Amino acid sequence: MTNTLHRYGSAESFSDDIIVFAITSKGKNDEDCVPKLKKFLAMAIPFSPVNMGDGAHGGAIRASAKLNPTSHWRREHEPNFQKVVDDLDKPTTAAVVFDKRQNAVAFVKAVKEADLGLCVNISTSIEGAESILEECGITRHSVNYSCGFQNRTEKLPSTQVLALTTMCGHGMIAQTLARKMIDYVKEGRRTPEEAAKYLSRFCPCGVYNPARAQRIIEDARKHIE
Amino acid sequence: MTINPDKCVACGNCTYVCPVGAIYVDPVTNRSTIHRDECVECYSCFNGLSKEHLNPTIVRAIRSFFKLFRLRFDPEPDVCPTNAFEPDPLSWPRSIRRAFSDPTVPHESTGVKGRGTEEVKTNDVTGRCGLGEVNFTIEFGRPGVGVRFWEVEKMTQALAAAQVPFEKKNPVTALMLLPGGDLATGKLPPEVLNEKVLSCIVEIKVPLERAEEIIQLVRRVEKGLPTVISLGAGTRCESDGEERRLIEILRRNGYNPQRAKTNAGLGRISNAEALAAQQETVGACQ
Numbered sequence: 001m002t003n004t005l006h007r008y009g010s011a012e013s014f015s016d017d018i019i020v021f022a023i024t025s026k027g028k029n030d031e032d033c034v035p036k037l038k039k040f041l042a043m044a045i046p047f048s049p050v051n052m053g054d055g056a057h058g059g060a061i062r063a064s065a066k067l068n069p070t071s072h073w074r075r076e077h078e079p080n081f082q083k084v085v086d087d088l089d090k091p092t093t094a095a096v097v098f099d100k101r102q103n104a105v106a107f108v109k110a111v112k113e114a115d116l117g118l119c120v121n122i123s124t125s126i127e128g129a130e131s132i133l134e135e136c137g138i139t140r141h142s143v144n145y146s147c148g149f150q151n152r153t154e155k156l157p158s159t160q161v162l163a164l165t166t167m168c169g170h171g172m173i174a175q176t177l178a179r180k181m182i183d184y185v186k187e188g189r190r191t192p193e194e195a196a197k198y199l200s201r202f203c204p205c206g207v208y209n210p211a212r213a214q215r216i217i218e219d220a221r222k223h224i225e
Numbered sequence: 226m227t228i229n230p231d232k233c234v235a236c237g238n239c240t241y242v243c244p245v246g247a248i249y250v251d252p253v254t255n256r257s258t259i260h261r262d263e264c265v266e267c268y269s270c271f272n273g274l275s276k277e278h279l280n281p282t283i284v285r286a287i288r289s290f291f292k293l294f295r296l297r298f299d300p301e302p303d304v305c306p307t308n309a310f311e312p313d314p315l316s317w318p319r320s321i322r323r324a325f326s327d328p329t330v331p332h333e334s335t336g337v338k339g340r341g342t343e344e345v346k347t348n349d350v351t352g353r354c355g356l357g358e359v360n361f362t363i364e365f366g367r368p369g370v371g372v373r374f375w376e377v378e379k380m381t382q383a384l385a386a387a388q389v390p391f392e393k394k395n396p397v398t399a400l401m402l403l404p405g406g407d408l409a410t411g412k413l414p415p416e417v418l419n420e421k422v423l424s425c426i427v428e429i430k431v432p433l434e435r436a437e438e439i440i441q442l443v444r445r446v447e448k449g450l451p452t453v454i455s456l457g458a459g460t461r462c463e464s465d466g467e468e469r470r471l472i473e474i475l476r477r478n479g480y481n482p483q484r485a486k487t488n489a490g491l492g493r494i495s496n497a498e499a500l501a502a503q504q505e506t507v508g509a510c511q
Contacts, residue, residue, distance in 0.1 A: 003328070004486065006367065006455045011483040024492075025347035031496040055328065063303065064275040071277075072301055112491060119347045119492035129487035130466075139466035141490025142345035142354065144362075144459030145475060145482040151447040151454045155370050166368050170328040171423045172269045175369050176241040180302060189299065198303045202242065202273035204329050 003169030004095070004123035004207050005146045008162040011125035017167075017212045018104040018128065020044075020111070021095035022118040029117055030091045036116040037094045041085045043114065044096040047107040051079060051097040053206010057087040061200040061210065077197040084206060099211035101132065108136045160220045164213055168203040177202070182220045192217040226264060226271060230256045232309035234284045238302060239270050239310070244423060245371045257309070265371055265423045266315060267326035275301070276308040318416045321374075325396065325422035342395055342428050345459035349492035353392075355461055359436045359471060360392075360428065362457035363443055365450075367424035372452045374400075375418040378411065380427055383446045385411030389439070392428035433460070436474045459486075 004019045022040045024030040041052055053059030060079030064071075088094065098104040104122075111120055122129040126145070133140055149156060156162055157175040164178040165171075181195035190198075196213035228239070228248075233256040240248045240257065247263035248270065250256070284306055291297060300306060315323055323330055344362055345354050354360040363380060366372030377397060384391070391398040391408065400406055405414035431439055436458070447454050458475060462468045475482055494503055 005457055005484065006364070007484055009483070014484060023343070023346050025343060025350050027496060028347065028350040028499050029492060029495045058329075063273055067275045067277045067301075067304060069277065069279065071275075071304075075301065108489070112489075115491075117491075117493035117495050119349055120489045121346050121486050122489060123484070123486045125483060126485045126487075129485060133466070133487065133489055138489050138491070139464075140462045140468070140487055141466075142348040142459060142461050142488040143468050143471075144345050144360070144457055144486040144488075145472065145480075146484045147456040147458060147475060147480045147482060149368070149453050149455050150444070151450060152370070152452055155453060156368065162368065169367070171244050171326075171367050171369055172267065172273060172328070174242050174244045174246070174269070176243075176246065177302070180241050184302065190302075198301075201275065201303055202269060204272060 003205060005144060006148070006166060006169060008159065008166045011127060013163070014125040014128060015101070016099040016215065017124060017209050018098045018101065018132070019095055019123040019207055020098070020104060020107060020120065021093055021123070022116070022120050023093045024091050024118060029119070033091050033118065034089060036118055037092070038085055038088050039114065040111065040116060040118060041088065041094050041096065043110050044107050045081050047098070047103045048100070049081070049096045049103070050099045050211040051200065051206050051208055052081055052084050053095055054084060054088045055093040055205045056090060057084070058204055059200065059206025059208065060084050061197055063201045077194060093205065095205060095207045097207060097209050099209065101128070105132050105135050108132055108138070112136055112138060160216055163216050164199060167208050167213060169207070170204065172202045172204055173199055182217055185217050185221050192221065226259060226266060226268065227311050227313050228257045228259060229309045229311050230254065232281050232307040233257050234281050234288060234307055236298065236300060236306060238300060239274060239305060241302070242270055242273055244269055244369050263421065265326040265421050266319070266322035267423050268312070268323065268329070271310045271312060272329065273303065274305045274310070275303055277304055277306045278308050279306045281307045318420055321417055321420050322422055325425045342392070342426055344428070344457070345488055346486065347492060348461060348488050349490045350494050354430060354459060356463070357433045358430055358460060359433055360430050360459040361439055363427045364424055364455040364457065366422065366452050367455055368453070370453045371421050371423055372425065373419055373421045374413055376450045376452055377425060377427065378413045378418060379450060380443070380446050381411030381413065383411070383442060384427070384429060385409060387442060389429050389431060392430060395426065395428040397425055397427050433470055433474070436471065437478060440478045
């Protein structure tokens with residue numbers, strides 16, 4: 001799974017996109033890991049994440065199987081973090097998304113202190129992760145660089161659509177939906193915040209960053225590249 | 226995946242949410258339809274669209290009435306108003322599409338969801354990529370382009386010919402181990418070659434000295450492929466947390482990495498069996 005690695009953007013554009021996730025390896029540290037993964041997620045809530053999720057049940061902003069017509073006027077857009085914690089019931093990847101560096105730093109410090117024994121990774125700009133770990137007194141163990149996209153790149157959409165869609169590395173956010181959301185906002189039919197939440201619901205593991213999406217959509221409305 | 230024509234009201238919402246653009250409203254039947262050969266069975270439509278359970282007849286009547294006055298609904302863009310999507314049973318080899326494309330389904334070969342790989346994310350407990358080694362992830366089809374396995378096979382065969390070992394715990398490697406496949410030559414079972422998936426990852430590990438050769442090999446082979454490739458390169462950091470050698474090679478070859486996944490090294494082997502094995506190894510060394 002490289003679902004947070006190949007996000008499109010410059011290092012600077014990842015300043016509001018920091019993902020801290022925990023994972024276990026089968027046969028190494030997955031025994032009795034569910035309470036630890038739940039604790040990892042629960043510990044994050046006080047640090048104001050913008051999304052979180054697990055690979056088995058989804059994110060804090062999910063699709064609903066039972067909407068009724070009133071939802072067109074009274075749609076619930078707020079993330080439900082506690083549901084993510086409650087739903088986690090088997091070994092999986094638990095991810096937390098932050099849009100503010102100081103919150104990510106505080107969370108990583110707390111995770112280090114808790115000493116859960118889970119494999120903890122940070123996905124953001126190279127320097128961003130380095131500086132967060134340094135501030136937490138942690139020495140990097142391994143690093144996986146994204147070399148970006150190559151070969152038939154003419155098949156890829158515009159940079160802003162690409163920045164929106166690649167925030168779900170599993171590719172569940174369609175280019176056409178991202179384009180449509182930008183158009184909806186340009187036409188004044190939806191706010192950037194609403195548009196970001198629509199996109200977030202298609203990410204099945206909660207790593208989509210609605211705050212960054214909102215910023216990108218806002219920039220697209222004003223035609224800022 | 227199928228769309229129940231008795232339920233579909235042709236609102237068109239689903240045509241936007243398909244990552245590979247395989248859904249369209251058929252002008253003859255006036256129902257949303259899935260282009261079966263292009264569909265990668267990612268279930269994004271089924272899992273991502275919220276569902277209402279409105280009466281299709283009433284919705285169609287309202288839509289037809291509105292249409293007379295050139296009016297349109299402004300529905301929530303992420304909703305299927307009549308819950309028209311219905312998963313259909315998938316048999317081999319089509320079932321491979323979902324295994325690789327729907328991240329909520331674990332790969333049977335590795336037990337890992339998503340693309341089925343751990344790369345260096347668990348390197349602190351597995352030690353799968355040591356100092357002076359590079360773990361390459363060559364991902365095909367992402368974002369939103371898709372890939373057929375005949376394209377992947379071109380790469381696996383070229384890598385096998387270059388005597389590059391494939392990562393064992395990887396779903397593409399598992400395909401080579403099936404009847405009709407061959408790990409030594411990088412051959413995939415013939416029946417999967419035309420199957421299309423949203424993306425998949427070939428994962429290899431080589432000494433740092435071969436990193437440049439691999440980069441050039443990938444660039445040479447990809448030229449004949451009609452898809453997009455995302456290259457990832459992972460390695461173990463030095464004891465001081467620095468990593469200078471791989472990044473230098475990448476830059477020398479024209480890459481300018483902006484983003485990375487960084488393993489903090491907080492993982493600890495805790496399974497009883499793995500701990501015992503570790504202690505045995507330490508004892509033997511002493």
